[in-house]
Amino acid sequence: MRSLLIGSILLATAATVPAADKALISVDVSKPGAKIDRNIFGQFAEHLGHGIYEGIWVGPDSKIPNTRGIRNDVVTALRALKMPNVRWPGGCFADEYHWRKGVGPFDKRTVTLNPNWGGVTEPNAFGTHEFLDFVEQTGSEAYLSINVGSGTPQEAAEWLEYLTTNQPTTLGKERAANGHPAPYKIAFLGIGNESWACGGNMTADYYLSQLKIYSRFVRNYNPAQETKEQMLKIAVGPGDAGTEWTDTIMKAFKGHDWSWDINGLSLHSYTVVKWPPAYASVGFGTKEYSQILKSTLDMESQVTKQSAVMDKYDPEKKVALVVDEWGAWYAPLPGSNPGFLVQQNSMRDAILASLNLNIFARHADRVRMANIAQMINVLQAMIVTDKEKMILTPTYHVYRMYVPFQDATLVPVSYDAGSYKYGDISLPRVDAMAAKDASGKLWLAVTNLDPEKPVEIEAELAGVTIKSASGETLTAPKVDSVNSFEAPNAVTPKAAAVKVQGGKLTLTAEPKSVTVLALGQ
Ligand code: AHR
Numbered sequence: 001m002r003s004l005l006i007g008s009i010l011l012a013t014a015a016t017v018p019a020a021d022k023a024l025i026s027v028d029v030s031k032p033g034a035k036i037d038r039n040i041f042g043q044f045a046e047h048l049g050h051g052i053y054e055g056i057w058v059g060p061d062s063k064i065p066n067t068r069g070i071r072n073d074v075v076t077a078l079r080a081l082k083m084p085n086v087r088w089p090g091g092c093f094a095d096e097y098h099w100r101k102g103v104g105p106f107d108k109r110t111v112t113l114n115p116n117w118g119g120v121t122e123p124n125a126f127g128t129h130e131f132l133d134f135v136e137q138t139g140s141e142a143y144l145s146i147n148v149g150s151g152t153p154q155e156a157a158e159w160l161e162y163l164t165t166n167q168p169t170t171l172g173k174e175r176a177a178n179g180h181p182a183p184y185k186i187a188f189l190g191i192g193n194e195s196w197a198c199g200g201n202m203t204a205d206y207y208l209s210q211l212k213i214y215s216r217f218v219r220n221y222n223p224a225q226e227t228k229e230q231m232l233k234i235a236v237g238p239g240d241a242g243t244e245w246t247d248t249i250m251k252a253f254k255g256h257d258w259s260w261d262i263n264g265l266s267l268h269s270y271t272v273v274k275w276p277p278a279y280a281s282v283g284f285g286t287k288e289y290s291q292i293l294k295s296t297l298d299m300e301s302q303v304t305k306q307s308a309v310m311d312k313y314d315p316e317k318k319v320a321l322v323v324d325e326w327g328a329w330y331a332p333l334p335g336s337n338p339g340f341l342v343q344q345n346s347m348r349d350a351i352l353a354s355l356n357l358n359i360f361a362r363h364a365d366r367v368r369m370a371n372i373a374q375m376i377n378v379l380q381a382m383i384v385t386d387k388e389k390m391i392l393t394p395t396y397h398v399y400r401m402y403v404p405f406q407d408a409t410l411v412p413v414s415y416d417a418g419s420y421k422y423g424d425i426s427l428p429r430v431d432a433m434a435a436k437d438a439s440g441k442l443w444l445a446v447t448n449l450d451p452e453k454p455v456e457i458e459a460e461l462a463g464v465t466i467k468s469a470s471g472e473t474l475t476a477p478k479v480d481s482v483n484s485f486e487a488p489n490a491v492t493p494k495a496a497a498v499k500v501q502g503g504k505l506t507l508t509a510e511p512k513s514v515t516v517l518a519l520g521q
Contacts, residue, residue, distance in 0.1 A: 020454040020508065025415040027434045029442065029463035033410035034364035036435055037320075038084040040357065041399060041406060042143065044325060044371040046091035047126075048117040048378050049340025055376030055385055056134055057126040064388045069125075070134050073390045074376065077383055078138045081399045082406060085188060087143040087324055087371045088131050092116040092198035094190070095149030099159045102127020103178055116198065118339025128163070132184050141187035143324075143371070146218060148192030148210055148236075149200040156218045160186070164222040183222040188232050188369075190324065191215060194268060195236045196245060204248035211235050211249070215260040234264035234322050234369075240302065243309045250313040263318070264369060267306055268325040271296040271352060281330040281343035282480050286451050289348050289479040289512075290422035292328065293449060296352045297427070299326070299359050307366045320368035323360065327373045327380030328352055341378050345393035345483075347476040347491055347512055349380055353398040354447045354514040357405075358433040364410050384483075391483045394491040397474050401493060401516040404443045408435035411442065420450040430455055430509070442466075442519040448509035451479050459505040464521050466505055471496040471517035475510045 045051055058064045058071055065072040089097045093116055101110040102124040109124040135142045146156040162171040163184045175181075191214045193199045195207045202210070220231040238245040249265060273279060273295045279288055306321055328349055329341075336342035353372070360367045372395070376383045382396040410433075417428035431447040442464070448455050459466075472493035481491050496515045497508040509515055 020456045021418055021429065021450075022456045022458065023415055023418060023430050025413055025432050025444070025446070025457060025459045027442070027444065027459060027461045028412045028414075029436065029461060031412050032436060033412060036361045036364045036405050036408050036410055037368040038082070038406035039369040040360045040364075040367060041081070041083070041402065042085040042087065042324070042369055042371040043078075043083055043375040043382070044087040044091070044373045045375045046117075046378065047089050047093045047097070047114060047122060048091065048374065049337065049342060050377040050385065051374050052126050053123070054387075055383070057130060059125065067137060068133055069130060070137055071385070071390075074383060074385070075134075075137045077390070077392060077396070078140075078375075081382070081396070082403050083138055083140045084406065085141040085143045085369070085371070086135060086138070086375065087145060087188075087190065090116075090145055091193055091325070094145040094193050095147050095151075095199045097147050098151065098155065099128055099162075103129065103162075103174075117341075118337050120339075128159075129178060129180060132180075142185070143188035143190060144186055145190035145193055146214065148195060148214060149198075153213050153217045156214060160189075160218050160220055164220050164225070166221070166223055183224070185222060185225060185229070186220055186231050187229070188234060188264075189218065189220070190234045190266065191218070191262075192236045194239065196239065199236065204245045207236060208248055208252050211262070212260045215262060232263035233261065234266055234324070235262045237265040237267050237321070238306060239268050243305060246306050246309045250310050250319070253319060254313040264320040264322040265306075265310065266322045266324045267302065269299060269302045269323065270325065270327060270329040270373070272329040277329045277331050279330045281328075281333065282346060282482055284348075284480050286422055286479060289451055290420075290425045290427060292348060293352060293355070293427055294425050296328070296355055299356050303359060303363050303367060307363065310366065317366055321363070321366045323367060323370040325373045326356060326370060329373075329379055343379060345381060345384070345395050346480045347394055348479050350394035350398045350474055350491070350514055351447060351449060351512060353380070353395045354402075354445065355431055357398070357402055358431055358445065358447070361405065361410055361433050361435070386485055389485050391485060391488045393483060394474065394476070397491070397493050398514055401472055401474065401514065402445065404437055404441075404516070404518070405433075405435050405445070408437040408443060410435050413444075418455075430457070442521070444517045444519060446507060446509050446515045446517070448511060448513045451512045453511055455509045457507040457509050459507070461505075461519070465503050466500050466519050466521060467503075468520035469498045469500050469505050469517050471498060471515060473497070473510060473513050473515040475513035479512055
């Protein structure tokens with residue numbers, strides 16, 4: 001990075017508004033980078049708390065407007081995100097999920113338990129067909145996580161045959177009788193979940209032997225996926241600790257023969273600071289804001305560390321690093337069931353989302369998929385529901401503003417980020433990312449992490465002349481501002497303070513804000 005210009009203006013423009021700092025961002029359009037795979041904007045929906053039941057599924061007889069039991073308001077909101085994929089049914093839940101209990105007539109479905117998440121009953125009303133209906137209604141792709149912990153290769157293989165064969169097998173005919181004669185498309189297959197912990201506390205070597213078996217026998221028979229749009233297989237990868245797991249799997253991948261294969265390696269990395277999660281999701285100040293953002297920036301070293309091991313065995317980057325669980329994990333909201341992982345979503349989370357998405361984009365050559373945890377009512381959610389009511393969170397707005405970056409080509413940016421300091425915590429003041437979409441339009445995302453001061457941004461573009469710019473800014477009065485059922489639009493995007501004069505772009509990036517701009521040439 002080239003240090004260009006950043007300094008303090010000595011005079012504040014108004015007594016109560018702190019003086020803005022300046023930053024120059026240089027965008028070099030002549031050196032395009034990797035494609036930002038749209039799958040980094042993926043979602044995760046687990047049978048956990050009200051993530052599925054109430055969040056997605058209300059049942060066909062509900063008074064809440066629905067299509068075949070799936071909430072219409074939620075589908076409309078998610079369609080606006082152009083959600084590329086949804087991971088289901090877990091998480092830890094997936095390693096105790098038995099698909100047969102969730103197919104067939106509703107009155108014949110088995111009621112089971114959800115021991116991982118509050119020990120509540122699991123009605124199995126939202127099963128295979130309901131999930132794939134949801135995927136279709138939202139215009140997304142299915143990322144199925146299969147049961148390696150307490151299932152068998154045969155159970156998983158039969159699930160895939162049930163889903164994907166177009167032959168008149170008994171399972172294929174059963175699928176048709178259950179309402180779907182055509183084979184389903186399964187875009188992604190996750191082979192286990194956190195097999196080093198809730199997925200069975202396996203060693204890397206033991207998991208590897210399981211992986212080879214599942215990879216070999218859990219086949220996708222959909223003729224439409226035979227030669228193109230093939231199902232991508234994602235192996236369990238590391239949690240936050242160390243690189244030994246990655247080393248074991250990737251070393252085996254390097255030497256693998258025709259009998260097994262993987263296309264992705266998962267990474268789970270939450271922003272949690274300490275375990276069990278203790279930080280409040282509302283009612284905090286700039287200290288906790290700074291601590292959480294400092295912690296979330298560790299994603300950069302996590303990705304870099306795991307990518308370096310992958311590069312050693314897979315320099316052609318055939319295997320994607322799939323960050324299929326990430327996001328902020330705070331203390332449960334007082335009064336909520338602790339097993340339901342209910343937390344609020346504030347302006348801090350919007351900043352956190354933008355920082356992580358920018359990290360994934362900068363590593364676009366290796367990070368080709370990511371899934372924020374979790375989509376609705378759980379952890380860092382996009383949407384919160386309460387019976388017939390629904391609110392969009394600050395994180396939702398960031399995802400909506402970032403839609404233009406889906407499948408866009410990364411364009412290098414350089415800037416001196418400056419710093420914001422809280423006690424001994426130092427954060428970059430500015431974070432930025434740019435890309436060019438398929439139509440040739442340029443997009444610039446700018447995050448001002450400073451909770452108090454605006455930053456006057458000047459953007460210099462090499463290789464193009466900018467004639468206009470417009471976009472949206474997401475900010476809020478306080479770092480812990482949230483949307484609630486009483487004030488659903490307290491944190492909502494507004495027009496960005498941007499102008500272009502003589503080919504020069506200037507933006508006032510408000511304190512604690514995320515801005516996305518379209519640059520007209
Ligand atoms: O997202 C909640 C849980 O976190 C998931 O079920 C598990 O995979 C992870 O530990």
